[in-house]
Amino acid sequence: MVRKDIENVRREFRNQIVVLITGAFAFTAALFWNTAIKNAITHFIPAAESWYWDMLIAVVVTIIAVIATYLVAKFAERGEEKK
Known part of the structure; x- marks a missing residue:
């Protein structure tokens, strides 16, 4: 029982490390994309029309991020159902 708990903690720790490292790479890539898009x-x-385009792009990127987050959450739920 204790060994099973230890193994669960190790697995969860490993999963969290993978998530953190993946997030760090994603953040780094996002910074480069930010510069490229700007x-x-x-x-x-x-420059006179910049504020309009900034708002439009912010709205479009937000919509894309919400849709992507929704799809990733659905994908994660599907993985949990299989367990």
Whole structure:
């Protein structure tokens, strides 16, 4: 019983480490994409219209993030049901 608990703690610890490392890589990639998108917008859109495009892009990215989060949550639920 104690061995099973220890193994569960180890497995959960390993899973959390994987999540943290994956999150760190995702955050790093997001920072690079942020810079690339900002530079592209600055190149193609005049500064006078910048605020409009900033708002539009923020809304679009938020919608995409919400949809992606929903899909990932559904995927995780499906994995839990199989156990």
